[in-house]
Amino acid sequence: MNEVLDNLDVFVRGFRTTVSLTLLAAIGALIVGTLIAAMRVSPVPPLRWAGAAYVRLVRNTPLTVVFFLVVFGLPEVDVKLPFFRFAVLALTIYTAAFVAEAVRSGINSVAAGQAEASRSIGMTFGQTLRLVVLPQAFANIVPPLASVFIALLKNTSIASAFFIFEGVQAMNQLINSFGNAVIPIIAAAALAYLLLALLSAFLFGLLERAVSAGR
Amino acid sequence: MTTPVLYDVQGPRARRRVLIGSIVGGLILLVLIGLAVQRLAANEQFEYAKYEPFFNEPQLYERLWEGLKNTLNAAGYAIVLASVLGVLLAFGRLSRQPLIRLPAVAVIEFFRGVPLLLLIFALFLAFPIVVGTDLPALWALVLALTMYNGAVIAEIIRAGVQSIPKGQTEAAYAIGLSRGQTLRMVLLPQAIRVMLPALISQLVVLLKDTSLGFVIGFSELLRTGGQLVQALNNPLQLYLAVALIYIIINSLLSGLASYVEGRQRRTSGRTPVAPTQVETGLGTV
Numbered sequence: 204m205n206e207v208l209d210n211l212d213v214f215v216r217g218f219r220t221t222v223s224l225t226l227l228a229a230i231g232a233l234i235v236g237t238l239i240a241a242m243r244v245s246p247v248p249p250l251r252w253a254g255a256a257y258v259r260l261v262r263n264t265p266l267t268v269v270f271f272l273v274v275f276g277l278p279e280v281d282v283k284l285p286f287f288r289f290a291v292l293a294l295t296i297y298t299a300a301f302v303a304e305a306v307r308s309g310i311n312s313v314a315a316g317q318a319e320a321s322r323s324i325g326m327t328f329g330q331t332l333r334l335v336v337l338p339q340a341f342a343n344i345v346p347p348l349a350s351v352f353i354a355l356l357k358n359t360s361i362a363s364a365f366f367i368f369e370g371v372q373a374m375n376q377l378i379n380s381f382g383n384a385v386i387p388i389i390a391a392a393a394l395a396y397l398l399l400a401l402l403s404a405f406l407f408g409l410l411e412r413a414v415s416a417g418r
Numbered sequence: 419m420t421t422p423v424l425y426d427v428q429g430p431r432a433r434r435r436v437l438i439g440s441i442v443g444g445l446i447l448l449v450l451i452g453l454a455v456q457r458l459a460a461n462e463q464f465e466y467a468k469y470e471p472f473f474n475e476p477q478l479y480e481r482l483w484e485g486l487k488n489t490l491n492a493a494g495y496a497i498v499l500a501s502v503l504g505v506l507l508a509f510g511r512l513s514r515q516p517l518i519r520l521p522a523v524a525v526i527e528f529f530r531g532v533p534l535l536l537l538i539f540a541l542f543l544a545f546p547i548v549v550g551t552d553l554p555a556l557w558a559l560v561l562a563l564t565m566y567n568g569a570v571i572a573e574i575i576r577a578g579v580q581s582i583p584k585g586q587t588e589a590a591y592a593i594g595l596s597r598g599q600t601l602r603m604v605l606l607p608q609a610i611r612v613m614l615p616a617l618i619s620q621l622v623v624l625l626k627d628t629s630l631g632f633v634i635g636f637s638e639l640l641r642t643g644g645q646l647v648q649a650l651n652n653p654l655q656l657y658l659a660v661a662l663i664y665i666i667i668n669s670l671l672s673g674l675a676s677y678v679e680g681r682q683r684r685t686s687g688r689t690p691v692a693p694t695q696v697e698t699g700l701g702t703v
Contacts, residue, residue: 246425246432247439253447263668264661265626267640272661275653280461310424318424328425336424360533364633371535378543385547389540393532400531 206384207391210377217373218395224290224359224369225399229352231295236302243307254303261300266358269293274365290362294355301351309344310336342415349407353400360396370395458654468652472659478646485642486663492556492628492638496563497621503564504571505606511576512601522572529569535630537562542634555636559628567624574616578609611682618675622668629664639663 207214242254261269273293274286284292313336321335363371374392378385428436458464471478510522529537541561545553553561582605590600610617632641643660647653 244424245439246428246436247443248436249440249444249447259669260665263622263626263665263672265629265640265664267629267632268657268661268664271640271644272654272657275647276657279654280457280463319426322426332424357531357533360535361630363535371533371539374536375539385544389536389544393528393536393540396533396536397528397531 206377206381207387210381213373213377214370214391214395217368218370218399220287220367220369221356221359222399224287224294224362224367225352225356227291228294228298228355228359231291232298232302232351232355235295235299237306239299239303240306240310243303244310258300258303261297262304264297266293266297266361267364269297270361270365286366290359290365290367294358294362297358298351298355301354302348305344305347305351306340308347309340312343313339338414342411345407345411345414349404349411352407353403356399356403357396463654468655471646471650471652472655475650478650481642481646482639482660482663485637485639488556488631488636488642489625489628489638492559492563492631492636493621493625495556495560496567496624496628499560499564500567500571500624503568504575507568507572508575508579508606509601511572512579514597526569526572529565530573534562534566534627535633537565538630538634555631555634558634559631559636559638563624563627566627567620570620570623571617574613574620575606575609578613578616579605581612582608614682615675615679618671618678622671622675625668625671626664 239254239257242250243258245251270290270293273296274289277284277289317335317339318331321331326334359369360371362369363375368376370392374388377388381388425432462468507522507526510518511526513519513522538558541553542555542558545558579601586604586608587600590604595603628638629640631638632644635641637645640660643656647656650656
């Protein structure tokens with residue numbers, strides 16, 4: 204137990220990286236994912252196909268393979284970035300596919316009658332989107348998006364295999380130095396992930412209440 | 419395809435606009451692809467040497483096949499064990515006894531909330547200390563996959579049971595079945611059928627996650643790919659080939675899931691519960 208408490212700074216350093224990886228990749232995935240979802244629901248066929256292909260390919264590829272392709276593949280075409288940025292990129296590419304699915308299903312779960320009704324009372328496309336469809340879509344999107352981002356939080360642990368000092372890597376380093384305290388060290392790391400996941404679930408719960416307040 | 423919410427059936431003007439959009443959008447996509455191809459060409463990624471091993475290196479396919487076999491092996495064990503654990507945990511989770519239910523909730527939430535990688539390391543590193551003998555990499559991977567997916571499957575089954583109309587339970591009680599019998603003989607068989615698509619989708623996740631075995635030196639598909647890269651020096655081509663193998667297998671599984679979903683919609687008229695509806699807790703994917 205003392206090994207954990209005496210080395211809290213190592214854990215703090217590691218999990219700070221976990222949090223920043225999560226936040227940066229979440230922002231990236233939100234932007235890319237929304238774009239792809241927009242492509243998938245657009246009336247323009249080539250964009251729809253491209254969006255569908257992206258989701259299909261990325262969703263069926265393990266995140267670890269995405270990591271290998273980014274970290275060892277991109278330098279082959281002369282894209283050389285620090286490992287941290289590679290990790291954010293890999294997590295963004297992967298998570299964007301799931302964000303796109305969440306956003307698309309959120310938009311599709313708004314009953315078609317809602318848009319038809321607003322068109323029939325003479326609203327323009329922009330008004331329909333802004334006043335009727337999107338507010339309802341957002342309320343539907345929050346719960347699946349929450350699980351996507353909590354999965355992202357856990358997925359950042361894979362970066363530990365690619366030279367990045369985050370939570371799991373901090374755990375491994377402490378295990379290497381204190382071989383007799385393996386179990387408390389692992390328990391502490393697990394607890395840290397659980398706390399972060401609970402915190403995110405709590406924040407998304409607040410958000411969910413905020414967007415569904417009007418109903 | 420679902421009816422689009424955002425736009426109506428298009429008239430002549432909208433159709434013209436869509437056509438222009440298609441051309442512009444298509445051109446943008448082509449330009450992006452062209453830039454990527456140019457970049458690949460400029461870095462000699464189209465050199466024959468990079469592809470040669472795929473044609474005259476029989477060892478390459480032998481090694482990849484070995485890796486794939488290990489991947490499928492681990493996935494197979496984990497699927498069986500996770501299903502058993504999942505059903506047991508679901509029983510616990512649905513129990514009315516707080517002494518059984520609360521531990522089941524704790525176990526499920528713990529395994530769902532912790533990264534799988536951490537579970538793998540935990541088994542691999544802590545097992546020898548607790549038990550006294552080493553745990554082979556295959557079993558560290560399989561057991562970690564079992565714990566995580568067992569917890570997720572339990573939640574899928576629970577969502578399925580709760581989606582069964584209340585009348586089924588009431589009817590079962592009315593003819594004198596006990597709570598356990600009701601669960602075992604009436605609710606569970608229906609729940610598993612309703613949740614079959616979600617369960618199959620979870621198998622895709624499980625199969626993808628076997629690739630984490632590389633961190634503890636288990637020679638699954640990805641790791642054998644990585645070893646080949648060191649000899650052949652063509653990471654982009656080889657990792658893409660590995661990705662392609664995963665994509666093919668997982669697409670087949672996903673196809674099976676949507677086939678089952680479609681068949682169920684036709685035969686029972688009841689919509690199967692979508693996988694996303696289960697993921698409200700600490701999250702899967």
